[in-house]
Structure formats: C-alpha cells, structure tokens
Amino acid sequence: MAKPTDEWFGQAFGKAWKDKAEEIGRFNLAIFGKTGVGKSTLVNAIFGSEIAKTGIGEPVTRAEHLYLHQSGTLGVLDTRGLEVGRDNATLIAELRDYLHGMRRKPLADQLHVAWYCVRAGDRRFEATEADFVRALHDLGLPVILVLTQVPRARGRVHPDAEALAASIAALDLPIQDGLIHYTMALADDFTAQTAYGLQEVLDATFRGAPDGVAHAITAAQRIDFDRKRERAEVAIKAATGAATTAGASPIPFSDAAILVPVQIGMMASIAVTYGISLERSTAASIAATAAATTAGRSLVTNLIKFVPGAGTAVAAPISATVAGTFTYAMGHAWMRVCERLARGELGPVGGVLDSDAVKRVFLEEFKSQAGRRKLSS
Numbered sequence: 001m002a003k004p005t006d007e008w009f010g011q012a013f014g015k016a017w018k019d020k021a022e023e024i025g026r027f028n029l030a031i032f033g034k035t036g037v038g039k040s041t042l043v044n045a046i047f048g049s050e051i052a053k054t055g056i057g058e059p060v061t062r063a064e065h066l067y068l069h070q071s072g073t074l075g076v077l078d079t080r081g082l083e084v085g086r087d088n089a090t091l092i093a094e095l096r097d098y099l100h101g102m103r104r105k106p107l108a109d110q111l112h113v114a115w116y117c118v119r120a121g122d123r124r125f126e127a128t129e130a131d132f133v134r135a136l137h138d139l140g141l142p143v144i145l146v147l148t149q150v151p152r153a154r155g156r157v158h159p160d161a162e163a164l165a166a167s168i169a170a171l172d173l174p175i176q177d178g179l180i181h182y183t184m185a186l187a188d189d190f191t192a193q194t195a196y197g198l199q200e201v202l203d204a205t206f207r208g209a210p211d212g213v214a215h216a217i218t219a220a221q222r223i224d225f226d227r228k229r230e231r232a233e234v235a236i237k238a239a240t241g242a243a244t245t246a247g248a249s250p251i252p253f254s255d256a257a258i259l260v261p262v263q264i265g266m267m268a269s270i271a272v273t274y275g276i277s278l279e280r281s282t283a284a285s286i287a288a289t290a291a292a293t294t295a296g297r298s299l300v301t302n303l304i305k306f307v308p309g310a311g312t313a314v315a316a317p318i319s320a321t322v323a324g325t326f327t328y329a330m331g332h333a334w335m336r337v338c339e340r341l342a343r344g345e346l347g348p349v350g351g352v353l354d355s356d357a358v359k360r361v362f363l364e365e366f367k368s369q370a371g372r373r374k375l376s377s
C-alpha cells in the first residue's frame, strides 16, 4: 500500500470537516437595540470576532434594512438605517416578510433567537421598545433581554441598572424565562470593570433555540468550553465504539495511515465543535498525525507501547481493545489540541500555526490518555 501523503490526509480531513459542518448546520441570531448600546460588542464577546470582520453583511433579499452576516456555524441578522422604537412598523414588516420567506427552508436557514439589548447607562426603556419586544415574540421568536454595559462594584450591579431592570420586569414582557440579563461584554481597566454575564446570556440562548441548532451554537460560541468538551466526548465515544467493532479487521499501522475514516471523522467533528477553521484544523491535524506516522516506525512502536495488548508488533493485526483505546486516546489528544487552538495558544488565531507545539501537545495527551485507559480497563 502506498504511503499516505499529507496531501491525501489533508483532503480526506477537509472533506470530513465540510461534511460535519454541513451536518451541524447554522445557528441564526437576530440582534436588536438602539444604536451604540453594545450589540456588536456582545456578539463578539460570546461568538468571537469573525462575524465583525465580515463587515456590514449581506443585505437580505426584499428587505431594505436587514443584513445577514454568516460565518460557518453562526448567522447574525442585524438592522441598518432604522431605529427600534421610531421605525417599529417598517422593521417588523420586513422581519415578518423575511420569516415568511424562510418558512419552508431548512432549520439552518431559519431565525432561531432574538436578543434585545438595552444599555444600562441610558436608564430608560421606552414604551415603543416594549412594543417591539412584544412584536418579536408575536413573530415566533424567543426574545432574550439583555442589559448591556452594566457597571458592577463589590459584587453588586449598579443600583440604577437594578431600578431599570425592575421597571422593565414590571411590564411583564414575553421574554425568555422572564429573565433580564445584566452584562458587561468588555472589561474596562480604567474603571476596573471585568466582563461578566455572558454565560447567562448564552445559557438562555440554548434554552430558547430549537434542539436542532444546539450543536451549532456550541460550535459557534467561544466562552463555554465545557459544552464543547461534552460534544467532543460524544464524538470520541462513538468513534471508539466503531473502532472497537472494526478492531477485528486489521488496522494498517505500519506504512498506511494510522487513521482510519472513523478517526478522521471524529477529528473533523471535534474541530468543527471547537470552531477551528477548515484551513487551520487541516494544518493542525496533519501536524498531529505526522507525530504518529511520518515521525517513523520507532515512534509508532513507542506509541503502541502505551496501548494495552499491542506489544511492539506494529504491523500485526490489532485487537478490538487496542483499536478502541488508540481511537480514544487519539480523540482526547486531538480535543486538547483543538481546545488550545481555540484559545489561541498554539499560534494566534489567524496567525501562523505552531506545528511543533501541536505535535507536542498531541503526543503528550495521547500517551497520558492511553495510559489512563489502560489503568481503568
């Protein structure tokens, strides 16, 4: 069998990545509030800056003032040139039209949730804003109400913000869980404000959105790594099971790829869940697997030593347990790589990938996971 090249692997991984991204689909968020209250800042804090970089977004067909930004697993619908409160009728009419046009489209094209933002410092919430929130609800959108830029001191939010929240709560609006969320999306060193409240907004978003887009939200957001880990564990478990089942047939460990399609699919799924771009995750996956393949037979032999039952007979057919353990360790090692990538720790996001660091992190975690599973089995 020919030695698999990086090119072959990159193509296989890339295809798997695209398939996974397609399967996970897209979460579409609509964001409203008066000009400058901090809508973009909030979206960026929770979902990363990719969306902001895409600029003004694509104008929505047949709607003059709606713009859709799409990037991978996230879509954000924004408005231009209209002010909530002043132009409610036009805005709602355009939205209704848009939602109507989407009705027969797949879930990934629908709007799923709306955030309505009010800046705490404005100290007011107008009757027309309340009308707008009710209208959103009537259009079938779950509305999450967010107070933005809420100062906090000594563990307490600003009393004016509390007063504002109380006055909004008194309106008994149809909002998600009846909750008004206090947030600070960006830290401010000068006034010693730290960012907070983002996880609560994200949790509410999960509760409001249909189950079918939960994976897309998990992939798109960048603050809740527990949720990413949970999804990744599911992919690892499935792949480990499949590899164990397939373990009776020999996995070509010597010259051919260590990675069978099951493992490529698993790695692609984890990469998408962590929001690692196609280009970056392909490069990282080549580096990671290079650590296990092209680094040479001796390295592979050493790796296999960490897998119970494998011995050093690298080219020999391996048992179901070994195939499972290998896949399990590989999944966890790759998950660690993806988490570090998502945090910008293996070369800055958008910058040059540190391949050596990827290899190091991968191998270290692989060995530790294979050893751990050995102990527990």
Ligand SMILES: Nc1nc2c(ncn2[C@@H]2O[C@H](COP(=O)(O)OP(=O)(O)OP(=O)(O)O)[C@@H](O)[C@H]2O)c(=O)[nH]1
Residues within 6 Å of the ligand: 033, 034, 035, 036, 037, 038, 039, 040, 041, 042, 148, 149, 183, 184, 185, 186, 187, 188
């Ligand atoms: N320190 C701090 N500044 C914030 C926060 N949120 C917004 N800002 C600042 O407020 C300004 C406006 O924020 P944007 O996020 O652009 O507001 P927007 O609602 O998207 O504005 P438009 O798109 O123009 O309607 C920017 O200078 C932000 O840096 C926050 O949580 N903390």
Ligand SMILES: [Mg+2]
Residues within 6 Å of the ligand: 039, 040, 041
């Ligand atoms: Mg904005």
